[in-house]
Amino acid sequence: MDTRRRKLLRLVACAAALLLENTSGKRKRHRRVWRKNRPLDLTAFDSRNNFLRFVKMTSEDFDLLLERLGPRLARQDTQFRKAIPPRDRLSLTLRFLATGKRTRRRERMPQEAGNVTAGFLGCSCFLTGESLQSLSCAYRLGNSTTSNIVKETCTAIHQLLGGEFLQRPDSAAAWRRVADGFLQKCGFPHCVGAVDAKRISLHPQGSDDKRSVLLTAAVDAHCRFLSVSVTPQTGDSDAFAFEESDLGRALDRGSLRLPAPEPLPASDRASPYVFVGDGAFPLRSDLMVPFPGEDAGGRRAAFNRRLSGARRAAENALGILTSRWRVFHTSIPLQAEKVERVVLATACLHNFLCGRRSEAYLPDGETDSWRSDGLGIMKSVRREPAGGGGGEGEDVRNAMTDYCQPPSGLT
Structure with missing residues (x-):
């Protein structure tokens, strides 16, 4: 009887100590990102042809465009989540605009793309044309977040480039x-x-x-x-x-x-x-x-x-x-x-x-x-x-x- 009582008292003491520790100090919070997993950045591809196919421009053109649009596309990090970088916002939008047609055949992806390519191959919609849903899958984003990014980026492109180029x-x-x-x-x-x-x-x-x-x-x-x-x-x-x-x-x-x-x-x-x-x-x-x-x-x-x-x-x-x-x-x-x-x-x-x-x-x-x-x-x-x-x-x-x-x- 004494042995069982001692065990019960020991468990109660441990529970009380854990409760005291959690309530006496602030729990450390880890900020989440707006993605479910690590981002899949299109510009990480090593293949130049693959880059051209998905954004219809060279990396030099992309970088110049990003330099112009970056400040408008940037968002502030919050205490809960990190903002999606301008580079990812721009590449996502360009992929939506450039690959809307569903292809008739499955295209082979280059081996040099490594694990990033493997991640995209796991999402068949990546190879058959991009919709907002498929981009949500590829970029690990919510559907509404993807739609808002496309809308905001298209607006920024017109507002910042239209005065000079249109x-x-x-x-x-x-x-x-x-x-x-x-x-x-x-x-x-x-x-x-x-x-x-x-x-x-x-x-x-x-x-x-x-x-x-x-x-x-x-x-x-x-x-x-x-x-x-x-x-x-x-x-x-x-x-x-x-x-x-x-x-x-x-x-x-x-x-x-x-x-x-x-x-x-x-x-x-x-x-x-x-x-x-x-x-x-x-x-x-x-x-x-x-x-x-x-x-x-x-x-x-x-x-x-x-x-x-x-x-x-x-x-x-x-x-x-x-x-x-x-x-x-x-x-x-x-x-x-x-x-x-x-x-x-x-x-x-x-x-x-x-x-x-x-x-x-x-x-x-x-x-x-x-x-x-x-x-x-x-x-x-x-x-x-x-x-x-x-x-x-x-x-x-x-x-x-x-x-x-x-x-x-x-x-």
Whole structure:
């Protein structure tokens, strides 16, 4: 009996000592990170080709971009968790933008990537295209955290790069430089931009409704975006009213500061500076579209060929955009507001990398071979039916038709 009592007293004493120790001093807390395990940093890959495949830029371009965006992406550590570094925030977002297309085959990962590669191989979604859920798996993050990182980083890219790399010309001299590029490259006079409009499908998470947004873009002769606007599209109609777009309103208000009409090259006939588009756009005095129908070998055909060469810049720019940022190859699982941020961010990155002449983005400066890859979920639009005729637009097009005729004796 005494032995059992002594054992019981000994256990009570030990329990009391442990309780006293826990209550008398502060327990040491270990700060958690926002990940479940050690981060998997894309930039840790040793393979240069692997790096290029997942972020569509060289490590030098990535570091320069990170230098610009780092302060905006940085977050403060808290007493509970360490903040996710700007490098991981940027690489995660670029992977979402660059690898949205689900591949048809399983790609082999390089052996030199070591344990990091093995970690990614454990997540099959890494090899078949990136969604927000697969990125959450790869980066050991929560779904809402991943979504917020993509949204915040796309916003930062547009806000910090847009003023330098996605800014419309703001003077007549700047617009003339754009026109000189089209004249030298395409032979089309007084062209201050090629315009195009596309409908982008989106499928927000948690919603069975398939919606879309309307992308309207103006491009210079070197396939760089001059202006990009994204507006939600109501209903199922794919009709496009140029007058309701940002560019159309700016032209109507006269706020673009286009040069005043000047004589065409080697001519004494004054003609306004114009944008060029396809049949989805209306004919205006500041917007040229091709003659309808076929007139092979005629005067109209010569004009259409010359205009098509200038308009191809917009087709090429959108082809490059969808080929490199493959988030546009499947319905985007985001709300219209977030899709707008994605589009504007990719347009800024496009101009940034074109300006850098990045070998990863545009090998050897090629711009005409990207249209064969298609435009993914970007669909063509049709013109909104409208009354009225060309008027001044017909006069301008006829004058430019005269200019575009080949010399006598040539066909």
